[in-house]
Amino acid sequence: MIDARGLSCPEPVIRIKKAMASKEKEYEMMVDNQTALENVTRFAQHNGYEVEYTREGADYRLRLYQS
Amino acid sequence: MKTKRELLTILIAGLVIGIIAAGLVIAGNPENMGFCIACFIRDTAGALGVHRAEAVQYIRPEIIGLILGALILALVRKEYAPRGGSSPMTRFVLGFFVMIGCLMFLGCPFRMILRLAGGDWNAIFGLIGFILGILAGVFFLNRGYSLKRTYQHTRLEGAVMPAIQIVLLVLLVAAPSFIFFTEPGVGPGAKHAAIAISLAAGLIVGALAQRTRLCMVGGIRDAVLFREWKLLCGFVAIFAAALVVNAIVGNFHPGFAGQPVAHTDGLWNLLGMLLVGFGSVLLGGCPLRQLVLTGEGNTDSAVTVLGLFMGAAFAHNFSMASSGEGPTFNGKVGVAVGLAVVLVIAIVNTRKKEN
Numbered sequence: 001m002i003d004a005r006g007l008s009c010p011e012p013v014i015r016i017k018k019a020m021a022s023k024e025k026e027y028e029m030m031v032d033n034q035t036a037l038e039n040v041t042r043f044a045q046h047n048g049y050e051v052e053y054t055r056e057g058a059d060y061r062l063r064l065y066q067s
Numbered sequence: 068m069k070t071k072r073e074l075l076t077i078l079i080a081g082l083v084i085g086i087i088a089a090g091l092v093i094a095g096n097p098e099n100m101g102f103c104i105a106c107f108i109r110d111t112a113g114a115l116g117v118h119r120a121e122a123v124q125y126i127r128p129e130i131i132g133l134i135l136g137a138l139i140l141a142l143v144r145k146e147y148a149p150r151g152g153s154s155p156m157t158r159f160v161l162g163f164f165v166m167i168g169c170l171m172f173l174g175c176p177f178r179m180i181l182r183l184a185g186g187d188w189n190a191i192f193g194l195i196g197f198i199l200g201i202l203a204g205v206f207f208l209n210r211g212y213s214l215k216r217t218y219q220h221t222r223l224e225g226a227v228m229p230a231i232q233i234v235l236l237v238l239l240v241a242a243p244s245f246i247f248f249t250e251p252g253v254g255p256g257a258k259h260a261a262i263a264i265s266l267a268a269g270l271i272v273g274a275l276a277q278r279t280r281l282c283m284v285g286g287i288r289d290a291v292l293f294r295e296w297k298l299l300c301g302f303v304a305i306f307a308a309a310l311v312v313n314a315i316v317g318n319f320h321p322g323f324a325g326q327p328v329a330h331t332d333g334l335w336n337l338l339g340m341l342l343v344g345f346g347s348v349l350l351g352g353c354p355l356r357q358l359v360l361t362g363e364g365n366t367d368s369a370v371t372v373l374g375l376f377m378g379a380a381f382a383h384n385f386s387m388a389s390s391g392e393g394p395t396f397n398g399k400v401g402v403a404v405g406l407a408v409v410l411v412i413a414i415v416n417t418r419k420k421e422n
Contacts, residue, residue, distance in 0.1 A: 006150075006153070006216025006217045007213070007218065007287075008153070008365075009351065010285075010292060010351075011208075011351075014208060014292070017292075017293065025148070033148060034146050034148075035280055038280075042070060042073075042295065043293055045070065046293075046295070058148070058219065060276075
């Protein structure tokens with residue numbers, strides 16, 4: 001699980017970019033702002049991942065997966 | 068398909084912002100200065116008497132509008148999220164030196180685009196420096212640079228800086244004798260659109276920038292880091308729209324010499340914007356973005372804006388700001404010190420292993 005809560009862009013995207021170097025099929029990530037949610041989603045989609053997210057209070061829990 | 072819609076939104080927003088920026092010049096703002104976050108914060112600092120440069124004293128309603136426009140749209144979109152605590156004093160210092168860089172070049176990244184759209188080719192040196200500065204910042208981002216996380220604040224804490232903007236607006240309209248306003252003919256501070264026009268322009272652009280996350284630094288940064296072009300498209304759209312409007316109304320004057328509120332020292336234009344690009348990447352956004360984030364309740368950005376404000380005051384009090392005649396010796400020292408300080412901040416906040 002990548003915890004990027006409290007981090008502002010581009011740091012959350014850099015975190016997921018580095019994690020994706022291991023080319024796993026699925027990642028889980030937490031962010032706490034709308035901009036990070038949008039930017040991580042866009043980056044993941046460009047890199048062939050689908051994205052689902054749920055709200056947990058003020059945070060967003062994202063699931064990035066390859067189908 | 069969501070990405071396509073995002074792209075279309077930022078293109079339209081960029082065009083609208085470019086037209087508004089060029090329109091503000093027609094309405095009375097200084098040439099190639101429909102918007103300049105650095106210059107306008109500097110003018111506001113002058114109006115409050117924090118510096119006494121008589122040529123640049125006016126409470127600029129554009130700044131007030133940008134913060135409040137972003138605040139209003141953030142409230143509507145339920146994105147008003149007061150937070151802060153991510154190395155605020157470091158951000159203050161970065162904001163301070165970003166302003167020193169801006170006043171060496173005579174403009175923030177936003178005005179750099181508007182200067183290019185007005186045919187001021189000196190800004191090409193600025194753009195080269197700006198890109199080099201962003202690359203320097205990206206180098207450290209890739210190696211784990213971080214100012215650490217933010218924490219949630221109360222709704223009131225996030226509202227302090229927007230509230231101050233309302234006070235500034237009251238002071239502008241009431242114009243008590245202790246507020247300084249540049250006399251007509253004395254300098255760019257005397258050139259301004261009517262208050263209502265400037266305020267409306269700020270509100271609209273603030274809202275659009277909040278909606279699209281528009282950022283001059285972010286555009287080049289994300290293109291380099293992630294091959295992500297969305298923000299850069301906004302940047303290009305502003306340039307294109309301002310260029311077209313300038314050409315139509317006769318405000319496009321290509322060349323190097325005699326450009327409005329600009330000087331021709333290529334090296335120092337480049338170094339000034341290098342400092343701005345580097346510092347802004349470390350801050351996470353350009354001065355415009357800092358205003359918008361302030362409106363969203365980000366107190367770190369509010370502290371950064373105070374750093375910009377204080378940087379502007381020091382720049383004029385210590386003769387570090389350039390003029391049409393060129394950079395000053397003190398300004399060159401300020402930029403050199405700024406580059407050294409920003410480099411140290413980048414190094415000490417870069418850790419190979421996070422957490």
